[in-house]
Amino acid sequence: MSVPTIHDASLLRLVYNVRVRAILYQVLAVAAVVLAGLYLFGNMSAKLAEQNIATGFGYLGREAGFTISQAFIEYKPSDTYAMALLVGILNTVWVSAIGCVLATVIGTVVGIARMSSNPLLSWLMLAYVEALRNVPLLLYLFLWYALIVAILPNVRDALQPLPYVYLSNGGLTVPALRWSPAHTGVLLALLAGIAAAVLVVRRARARRVATGREGTAWPLALAALLVPPVVAGLLLQPEMAVNWPEKGRFRLSGGLHLTPEFTALLVGLSLSASAGVAEIVRSGIQSVGKGQWEASRALGLRDNGAMRLVVLPQALRVIIPPMTNTYLSLFKNSSLAIAIGYPDLVMVSNTTMNQTGQAIEAIALFMLVYLGLSLTISFGMNRYNARVALKER
Amino acid sequence: MTTTALQAAQAPLRRPRPSATWRRRLGPFIGTPVNAVITAVCLALLLWALSAAYRWGVTNAITEGGPQACKGRAGGACWPFLATKLRFMVFGYFPYDQHWRPLAALLVFFSACGVTMMPRFWSRRLVGLWAGAVAVIGVLLYGGVLGLPRVETTKWGGLPLSFMLAFVGLSLGFPLGLLLALARMSKMPAIRVLSIVFIEVIRGVPLISILFMATVMLPLFMPEGVTIDKLLRAQVAIIIFAAAYIAETVRGGLQAIPRGQFEAAGALGLHYWQSMRLIVLPQALKIVIPPLVNTFIGFFQDTTLVIIVGLLDFLDTVRSALRDPDWQGIAVIEGYVFAAAVYFVFSYGMGAYSRFLERRRRMGYD
Numbered sequence: 137m138s139v140p141t142i143h144d145a146s147l148l149r150l151v152y153n154v155r156v157r158a159i160l161y162q163v164l165a166v167a168a169v170v171l172a173g174l175y176l177f178g179n180m181s182a183k184l185a186e187q188n189i190a191t192g193f194g195y196l197g198r199e200a201g202f203t204i205s206q207a208f209i210e211y212k213p214s215d216t217y218a219m220a221l222l223v224g225i226l227n228t229v230w231v232s233a234i235g236c237v238l239a240t241v242i243g244t245v246v247g248i249a250r251m252s253s254n255p256l257l258s259w260l261m262l263a264y265v266e267a268l269r270n271v272p273l274l275l276y277l278f279l280w281y282a283l284i285v286a287i288l289p290n291v292r293d294a295l296q297p298l299p300y301v302y303l304s305n306g307g308l309t310v311p312a313l314r315w316s317p318a319h320t321g322v323l324l325a326l327l328a329g330i331a332a333a334v335l336v337v338r339r340a341r342a343r344r345v346a347t348g349r350e351g352t353a354w355p356l357a358l359a360a361l362l363v364p365p366v367v368a369g370l371l372l373q374p375e376m377a378v379n380w381p382e383k384g385r386f387r388l389s390g391g392l393h394l395t396p397e398f399t400a401l402l403v404g405l406s407l408s409a410s411a412g413v414a415e416i417v418r419s420g421i422q423s424v425g426k427g428q429w430e431a432s433r434a435l436g437l438r439d440n441g442a443m444r445l446v447v448l449p450q451a452l453r454v455i456i457p458p459m460t461n462t463y464l465s466l467f468k469n470s471s472l473a474i475a476i477g478y479p480d481l482v483m484v485s486n487t488t489m490n491q492t493g494q495a496i497e498a499i500a501l502f503m504l505v506y507l508g509l510s511l512t513i514s515f516g517m518n519r520y521n522a523r524v525a526l527k528e529r
Numbered sequence: 530m531t532t533t534a535l536q537a538a539q540a541p542l543r544r545p546r547p548s549a550t551w552r553r554r555l556g557p558f559i560g561t562p563v564n565a566v567i568t569a570v571c572l573a574l575l576l577w578a579l580s581a582a583y584r585w586g587v588t589n590a591i592t593e594g595g596p597q598a599c600k601g602r603a604g605g606a607c608w609p610f611l612a613t614k615l616r617f618m619v620f621g622y623f624p625y626d627q628h629w630r631p632l633a634a635l636l637v638f639f640s641a642c643g644v645t646m647m648p649r650f651w652s653r654r655l656v657g658l659w660a661g662a663v664a665v666i667g668v669l670l671y672g673g674v675l676g677l678p679r680v681e682t683t684k685w686g687g688l689p690l691s692f693m694l695a696f697v698g699l700s701l702g703f704p705l706g707l708l709l710a711l712a713r714m715s716k717m718p719a720i721r722v723l724s725i726v727f728i729e730v731i732r733g734v735p736l737i738s739i740l741f742m743a744t745v746m747l748p749l750f751m752p753e754g755v756t757i758d759k760l761l762r763a764q765v766a767i768i769i770f771a772a773a774y775i776a777e778t779v780r781g782g783l784q785a786i787p788r789g790q791f792e793a794a795g796a797l798g799l800h801y802w803q804s805m806r807l808i809v810l811p812q813a814l815k816i817v818i819p820p821l822v823n824t825f826i827g828f829f830q831d832t833t834l835v836i837i838v839g840l841l842d843f844l845d846t847v848r849s850a851l852r853d854p855d856w857q858g859i860a861v862i863e864g865y866v867f868a869a870a871v872y873f874v875f876s877y878g879m880g881a882y883s884r885f886l887e888r889r890r891r892m893g894y895d
Contacts, residue, residue, distance in 0.1 A: 162719035169723060176750040183749050254564050255557050256571045270876035271869045272830035275844055279865040286861050471735035475837055482737055495745040503734045503742075510733040 180496075193501075195492045196221070202487055204479045206395055217488055224484030225505055231401055231480065232467040238406035239466060243413025250418050261414070268411035273404060274472055281400035281476045300380055300391070308399050309381040312392035318374035325368035332360035397478035401470070409466040416462065420455035421447065453521075460517035464510055471506070481505060596855045610860035611867055614850040618867070621686020621846040627678065631689040634669040637662050638692060646882055648889070659700075666693075682760045686841030688871070690760075694832040694842065698767035699775075699825055705768065706775030711805065713776065714783055724776075731773035736834050739766045744838045763835045771828055778820050782813035815890070822883035826876050844868055 150156050184191060196218040203213050207223045208230065250261040268276075285305050289295065294304035302309040313319065340353030381391025394402075424447045432442035473480040481502050489498040559565040589605025591598050599607035611618075620631050641662040644650050670689065673679040685693075712724035731739065743766035747757060757765075786809055794804030836845040847868040851861055 158717050162717050165723060166719050179752050180746075180749045182753070252567070253557055254567045254571075256575075257567050260571055260575070266877065266880075267873070270826070270873045270880065272833040272844065272872055274833045274836075275865060275869055275872065278844075278848070279862075279869070282861045282865065286858065468735040471737045472834070472837075474737065482735075482741075486741075489745070495741075496749070499738060499741050499745065503738045506735060506738065507730060507733040511729075 189493050191494070191497070193497055195488075195494055195497070198492075200488070200491075202491070204484065205477075206398060206479055217492070220484050220488065221481070221501065224479060224481040227478070228467075228470050228473075228480040228482075229509070231398065231405065231473070231478070232470045235402055235405040235409065235466050235470065236463050238402070239409035239413050239462070242406065242410035244417050246410060247414035247417030247421075250414060251421065265411045265414055268408050273408045273469055274475055276408060277400060277404040277472055277476050280403050281396065284396040284400055294383065302381055302383065302391075305396065307396045308394040309391045310394070311381060312379050314375065314377045314379050316374060318372040321372045322365055322368045322374055325364040329361045329364040332364070333357045336360050395478070397473070397476050400476055401473050401478045404472075405466055405469060408469070409462055412462045412465075413459065416455055416458045420451040423454045424450045456517065456521045460514055460521070463517070464513055467509065467513065468506065596859055599859050606863050607860040608863070610850075610856055610863055614853070614856070614864075617687075618843070618847050618850050618864075619688050621690065621841045621849075622684045623680060623686065623689075624678075624684065627672075627680065630669045630672070630677070630680075631687070634666040635689055635692070637665050637669070638696070682758055685760065687846045688843045690841065691829070691832050691843040694764060694767055694835060694840075695825075695829045697764055698771045698828060698832070702768045702771030702775055705772035707779055707810075709772060709776035710779035710783060713780055728773045728776050731770060732777070736766075736770050736831055737837055739770050740834060740838045742766070743769075759838075760840060763838055763840055767828070767832065767835075770831075774824055774827075775821070778817050778824050779813065781820065782815075782817035783809065785816050786813050819883045819887040819890070822879055822886065826879045826883075829876060829879070830872065843871065 197216055199214055200217045200220040201213050202220070204211055204220060204223050206227060208226045209223060211219060211223045246261050246264060249257055250265070252258050252261075284307070288303060288305045291302075291304045291306045294302040294306075294309075296302055300311045336353060336357040340351055340357075344350060379391055381393075428446055428450065429442055432446040437445065470480060471482045474483040474486060477483070485498045485502040489495045492498070557564065558568045585604065586606050589602065591602050591605060591607050591609060594609055595613075596610075599609065616625070616628060620628050623631055641658060644658060645655055668674060668677070670685065670693075671680065671682075709724050709728060712720050713728065715721050715724070740763060743762045744759065747762050747765065751757060790808055790812065791804065794808040797804075799807065832842055833844045835842050836848070841849065847864050850856070851864045
């Protein structure tokens with residue numbers, strides 16, 4: 137036995153040491169990722185320099201120069217790219233938010249109808265769900281858009297399914313309130329009222345849990361709910377003028393006009409998500425055992441109370457996590473807007489990219505926005521889920 | 530005496546009166562006033578929809594002639610459009626006289642799928658089968674050997690392209706997803722963090738953005754002189770996207786395996802890879818097969834997004850057929866209904882297969 141062998145043995149022991157090896161693997165993995173990133177970045181910089189493409193986000197401050205067919209904030213082509221991007225973000229959020237609400241309402245109705253004791257109704261709802269789930273969303277978007285543009289009459293002979301609601305190949309026009317800052321003030325006051333009422337109810341419940349005495353909190357809660365908006369209404373005096381659409385000879389004027397692109401996208405997104413919501417609601421309610429209904433009846437609760445106090449809290453636990461995924465995928469699917477020309481975040485970024493040639497920055501920006509909003513939604517839903525989840529002690 | 534009384538008591542049990550059966554059968558439909566109303570409304574809706582579809586598809590439909598015959602029709606379907614454009618919609622711009630090649634490739638693919646779906650053929654030999662199938666399909670589509678003329682990937686399109694994007698995306702995304710899932714469950718923090726960041730970033734952004742990135746940014750990443758085919762770029766995006774979603778599905782299965790299994794594998798002296806390969810993964814994958822098939826259905830439908838970066842998949846060849854100057858604006862609904870029917874058949878088939886596997890698992894065959 138010579139010295140080197142002993143040295144080798146200790147080295148070997150070091151290599152076979154689990155902890156040392158774990159550290160080695162991690163260092164190797166991180167190094168590989170970093171080296172690959174540096175290599176790709178190096179290639180990229182070389183190519184960009186060679187093709188004379190500018191880098192950096194300086195372009196955001198320059199004039200955009202293109203029009204956007206639908207904008208919630210004042211926007212004109214002479215505004216900056218940053219402004220155009222903001223308009224795109226707002227459009228994405230707007231269509232996703234309305235889509236989520238519609239999908240939840242339609243999906244809940246369909247999901248409950250699916251559990252009906254009437255086989256015909258239940259079968260029809262199954263057909264609805266399967267038809268939506270087995271055909272790509274993009275195809276539906278094209279189909280709805282084609283239906284609106286090709287099948288509906290032009291504005292001169294617009295259909296009128298309800299009074300003052302006009303449907304034509306130029307889109308959907310509905311009456312709308314003439315919005316003013318006073319309205320915004322009342323709305324904010326109403327939100328404050330809701331928050332105050334929730335606070336009152338929570339404190340009342342906490343007191344009941346602590347002292348065991350049933351107080352009468354509802355008059356206070358009602359006051360907390362109603363007083364701020366009423367006071368705001370009296371102070372600000374919002375004008376209750378409705379902007380009715382009017383049909384002229386060639387065009388509609390007034391009212392809230394929804395473009396065909398927006399209508400097709402909204403219908404497509406909310407219907408396809410509603411199929412997912414229906415299945416989630418159904419499986420959630422069915423996951424609560426029959427014994428829970430029977431037990432709550434034995435405790436003297438009526439159907440309504442049993443649903444609200446016993447079944448729904450348990451069903452929500454099953455419903456919330458997949459529902460989060462459905463909302464998230466609706467939000468991400470709104471990016472398909474580019475296929476039918478709704479000016480969402482992706483479409484605005486795409487135009488920006490074509491005009492400035494700065495593809496990397498544009499793509500990175502919209503990916504960041506999506507990632508940020510996705511993480512925000514899932515964070516919020518996780519917080520809510522933690523509240524309704526089973527408390528294991 | 531007792532016998533007759535018993536027989537009398539049992540008689541209605543053995544042979545229920547016809548009216549009772551009818552009541553039992555119709556009960557769910559018209560048992561209560563509410564149910565009766567629901568049934569009436571549903572029937573009316575169904576009849577209205579069916580008769581409208583019949584009028585559109587049969588009574589008022591045009592079955593012969595060209596675009597001219599369809600132009601002045603009264604609200605019916607224009608079937609000659611589908612008949613004329615069928616080959617283009619299915620095979621895209623693949624050279625017309627070579628259409629038998631993608632057709633044969635599709636048949637090989639379907640047969641291989643059919644064999645794979647039958648549990649009795651589940652064995653290691655499937656790997657050989659698929660290797661052979663992929664080789665045959667590659668030769669058929671690409672050509673250049675055996676006297677087959679070479680067909681550039683820019684000419685590929687239609688249904689074969691859709692299936693190819695989905696199949697290659699899944700078969701390469703699956704091993705990658707498996708590794709990501711294992712990395713996410715790993716005890717080594719650096720590896721876990723890398724995996725979590727990758728999975729969450731990919732899942733947090735829409736597929737379109739990854740496709741954009743692959744088509745626009747991938748060429749910039751490559752060293753001087755290396756160019757990547759457009760089809761390949763989109764395929765890379767789909768593989769990456771699939772891997773992140775498969776990783777999360779597989780993680781669900783891994784988490785369902787009790788800790789005791791990991792510990793027992795360790796106690797037997799198996800090292801990490803052995804215990805994963807022999808003990809943990811076989812159990813975990815069996816659990817996740819049904820949700821995995823559902824993920825596959827989603828990817829098959831998501832391949833339609835490649836049209837946004839300019840590839841001619843099945844949905845896009847249908848749209849190109851609709852834009853043909855001769856037929857422009859004539860048969861829009863027919864084209865989309867046809868495409869929807871094709872996607873529906875394959876997606877529904879996969880869904881039914883997933884339910885079959887789930888039932889089989891619950892009955893304890895595996």
